[in-house]
Amino acid sequence: MNINKTLNGTELIVALEGALDTTTAPELQEALADDLNNVQSITFDLSELRYISSSGLRVLLSTHKSMSTKGGMKVKNLNDIVQEVFDVTGFCDILNIE
Numbered sequence: 001m002n003i004n005k006t007l008n009g010t011e012l013i014v015a016l017e018g019a020l021d022t023t024t025a026p027e028l029q030e031a032l033a034d035d036l037n038n039v040q041s042i043t044f045d046l047s048e049l050r051y052i053s054s055s056g057l058r059v060l061l062s063t064h065k066s067m068s069t070k071g072g073m074k075v076k077n078l079n080d081i082v083q084e085v086f087d088v089t090g091f092c093d094i095l096n097i098e
Contacts, residue, residue: 001016001017001018001019001020001024001027001028002016002017002018002048003015003016003017003027003028003031004016004017005031005035007039010039010040010041010071011039011040011041011042011043011071012035012039012041012042012043013042013043013045014031014032014042014043014044014045015044015045015047015048016028016044016045016046016048016049017048017049018048018049018050018051019049019050019051019052019053020049020051020052020053020055020056020059021051021052021053021055021056022053022055024056025053025055025056025058025059028056028059029059029062032059032063036063036066036067039070040070040071041067041070041071041072041073041074042063042067042073042074043073043074043075043076044060044073044074044075044076045076045077046075046076046077046078046079046082047076047077047078047079049078049079049082050079050081050082051081051082052082052085054089057085057089057091060073060075060091060095061091061094064094064095072096073095073096074095074096074097074098075095075096075097075098076097076098077098078097
């Protein structure tokens, strides 16, 4: 998985490419660790994410909880496969999806 982070003022934009699964979820969590305290909001661009597992969902949920006391978290550009996972798991009701 590739993680591309762009800081836009106090907003962090995180573009993910590939698969967010058991192997790569810890990598994403580690990549976000320092940023969570230094930004007001996070936007995840999932346009190039082809697969997400429960481990990946856990990282998104954890990030969502951390950002809920700040400016929040958004998820955008979901493909049909990732959107279906969000629908089936109820994450579409938890996360701010654009």
